[in-house]
Amino acid sequence: MIVLLLFIGGCGQNRESGPVKEVSGEMNNGSVVLTVEPVQKQDEIEFNMSVVNHSDEAVEFEFSSGQKLELIVSDKEGNERYRYSKGKMFTQAFQKMTLQPKETYDFTDVWKEVPEPGAYDVNVTFLGRTEQLGVLRAGKTFEVK
Numbered sequence: 001m002i003v004l005l006l007f008i009g010g011c012g013q014n015r016e017s018g019p020v021k022e023v024s025g026e027m028n029n030g031s032v033v034l035t036v037e038p039v040q041k042q043d044e045i046e047f048n049m050s051v052v053n054h055s056d057e058a059v060e061f062e063f064s065s066g067q068k069l070e071l072i073v074s075d076k077e078g079n080e081r082y083r084y085s086k087g088k089m090f091t092q093a094f095q096k097m098t099l100q101p102k103e104t105y106d107f108t109d110v111w112k113e114v115p116e117p118g119a120y121d122v123n124v125t126f127l128g129r130t131e132q133l134g135v136l137r138a139g140k141t142f143e144v145k
Contacts, residue, residue, distance in 0.1 A: 032059055032099070034136040036124045040144060045111040047071060051126055051136060053099040060098045061128025066091035070125045071109055076118065082111045097128060117144050
């Protein structure tokens with residue numbers, strides 16, 4: 001199983017709620033699904049994401065850079081509050097990743113801020129491209145206490 005964690009630790013409690021929006025890429029014999037789960041910690045918000053290959057076929061993703069995902073958090077007025085790629089530099093080389101049948105690719109990002117209480121939307125786009133699927137996206141509304 002491929003497990004890649006872009007992880008920065010923290011402690012606290014999970015405080016999220018709201019509808020989940022997941023988008024999967026359909027294949028002839030199953031699907032590939034991207035999910036996102038926001039977790040409020042004491043002084044940060046952690047985003048746990050997974051790409052799961054529920055199909056019986058391997059899926060090869062190609063990336064045009066070292067950036068594997070884009071994650072954006074917006075407030076209820078639509079103002080962008082956090083963007084994963086902001087201020088980061090990524091390698092500019094093509095990369096490939098194969099997700100075997102029933103395999104999961106996990107990754108984590110941490111927003112080093114807890115914004116004021118209220119509802120926020122997180123939207124994630126997996127940047128791997130493949131001929132077998134469309135673009136994988138996931139979103140969720142969560143509540144900061």
